[in-house]
Amino acid sequence: MSDSISRNRLAARLDAAVRAKDEPLPTPVFVVDVDAFDANAADLVRRAAGKPIRVASKSLRVPALIRRALSHDGFRGVLSYxxxxxxxxxxxxxxxxxxxxxxxxxxxxxxxxxxxxxxxxxxxxxxxxxxxxxxxxxxxxxxxxxxxxxxxxxxxxxxxxxxxxxxxxxxxxxxxxxxxxxxxxxxxxxxxxxxxxxxxxxxxxxxxxxxxxxxxxxxxxxxxxxxxxxxxxxxxxxxxxxxxxxxxxxxxxxxxxxxxxxxxxxxTEVTAGSGLLVPGLFDHYQAFEPRPASFYGLPVTRRPSPDVATVHGGGLVASGTGTADRLPVPWAPAGLHLTGLEGAGEVQTPLTGHPAALLKIGDLVWFRHAKSGEPFEHTSTVQLLSGERFAESVPTYRGHGLAF
Incomplete structure (x- = not known):
């Protein structure tokens, strides 16, 4: 399956899960695909070759996900920040x-x-x-x-x-x-x-x-x-x-x-955290095949021209070098791009690319953050996607009233 097809199927899966909710979800909608999360956990254990894995909490920042990682055989202990x-x-x-x-x-x-x-x-x-x-x-x-x-x-x-x-x-x-x-x-x-x-x-x-x-x-x-x-x-x-x-x-x-x-x-032990969610910066490693598990959805609120769709918010820029690889990636549907003039904005983010012409006001565009854990500083709740439905809503550290 091509990358574009898999990303478009992901968009359809996420959109369907949002529609299936009994009540409308506030946006941005933050999602962790627990099917991908669990598969990543199993792959990390395989790669660790018998050494126990300590969970890097900085890369999760959601207590339910820390517990979920620790529930897997091969994980033991937390590395906190x-x-x-x-x-x-x-x-x-x-x-x-x-x-x-x-x-x-x-x-x-x-x-x-x-x-x-x-x-x-x-x-x-x-x-x-x-x-x-x-x-x-x-x-x-x-x-x-x-x-x-x-x-x-x-x-x-x-x-x-x-x-x-x-x-x-x-x-x-x-x-x-x-x-x-x-x-x-x-x-x-x-x-x-x-x-x-x-x-x-x-x-x-x-x-x-x-x-x-x-x-x-x-x-x-x-x-x-x-x-x-x-x-x-x-x-x-x-x-x-x-x-x-x-x-x-x-x-x-x-x-x-x-x-x-x-x-x-x-x-005697190794640490892993980002490999559970696989943010954008972890896409290009020889050692493993990326399986993204963390996304956030933003609604289209404007159509300033036939080939541009503007979503509300989106400027979740990762810490580090301040280079382009720290910007979020419009991921699904496939083929969307940030603009050079505005990039990822605090209150609006214009998007170009061939799918932009097909997007309607109210549609969701799904982004990936460059780093793991950091986007959850911007929300109190994460939706856990299992199969085609949101199985559970869980609080982040912020949702527990915490700021570390």
Whole structure:
């Protein structure tokens, strides 16, 4: 089946589900296709090759979807993006094994953590500096409740004296990692739980982009070099840490690197989130076939000319580089395009392309966001599509009155 045919069938399926609702849905209509979601989950487990997958909550932001992912065999634990979020997930019994992916300086959240023995036993903080430990000590009166921490180690590629990859931890060499590990072990009130090495330059960069063959080839070579270099460095760090501490986990990777991350014997678990919903930025990877599962529908409100249809709203631009690949994609029906002058607007988005002439006022156009999780900051409710009908409406974090 051609891409255009499958996208047009998707539009018909989504439109039918909207019409079948007893009451009109407010727009934008945010939808997750749980059939595709579950199929993606199964494929992620296959690619992880036996290593447990920790769910990246930042890429979902819908508690029901986090629970759904965790219900699949092969998924275990959550990688949260803020401590406040981790505390809420723990309080709601969504998960009892939560690692906060980024260091926190949220004193209010830290105060809540050290006041709860149950939360402190279930949540692991990320650190890469002694200052992170010192901040914890400023919010507690005693060290009676131990705080679990994991060390974030830079997983970038060093090539020709340059660093390629996310600008995360200052810790690179085994010596510096071991020094911080010893500090944790010697400091009252802390437990060293694990290590994290996120190779974003492998996991989060497309490497099979149409009409960019030369660039994609360079990206694949950089990925290969990064995987090789990081495997050696992980081994060196693990061997240096072995006589110092017994680690509970070594986390690595993301949706775009499950095969290589899980193949490293040092790694005990991998992380995935975007691979469950497959946003636009995850379309062009050699490692897996994309199966989009997240969409939002916008109504046509104007026909400024016979070959232009304008939808209401639509300007959900993804975070990051500020480049064109961060714009939403008009996905279904197939063949629609943003205009160069207006792009994706806050209150209106004109669309061109041959289907524009066929659209009527009131029709829905279905978009895909460039990144996973972010569009759900703009809605309180997500419709879960199963088969040809919306099976359930579930709240996002915003729907629960939360903003992390």
């Amino acid at each position: 803020t401590l406040a979020e981790a505390l809420w997930l723990e309080e709601q019994d969504v998960c009892d094994d939560i690692v906060v992916a980024y260091p926190t300086v949220d004193r209010a959240a830290l105060t809540r953590l050290v006041a709860s023995p149950r939360a402190a036993s279930r949540i692991t903080l990320m650190i890469d500096d002694v200052a992170h430990l010192e901040l914890v000590d400023t919010v507690r009166a005693s060290t009676a409740v131990p705080v679990r921490v994991a060390i974030d180690v830079d997983a970038g590629l060093l090539v020709g004296g340059r660093h390629v990859g996310p600008k995360r931890s200052p810790l690179y060499d085994a010596r510096d990692v071991v020094a911080l590990a010893r500090t944790v072990l010697e400091r009252p009130g802390f437990q060293l739980a694990g290590v994290m090495t996120y190779e974003g330059q492998v996991a989060g960069v497309p490497d099979a982009v149409p009409r960019q063959r030369a660039k994609s080839l360079v990206v694949r070579r950089l990925k290969d070099a990064s995987v090789s270099q990081l495997r050696v460095r992980r081994t060196e760090i693990a061997e240096a840490l072995r006589p110092v501490a017994e680690l509970g986990f070594w986390n690595a990777g993301g949706s775009g690197s499950l095969e290589t991350s899980s193949a490293d014997p040092v790694v």
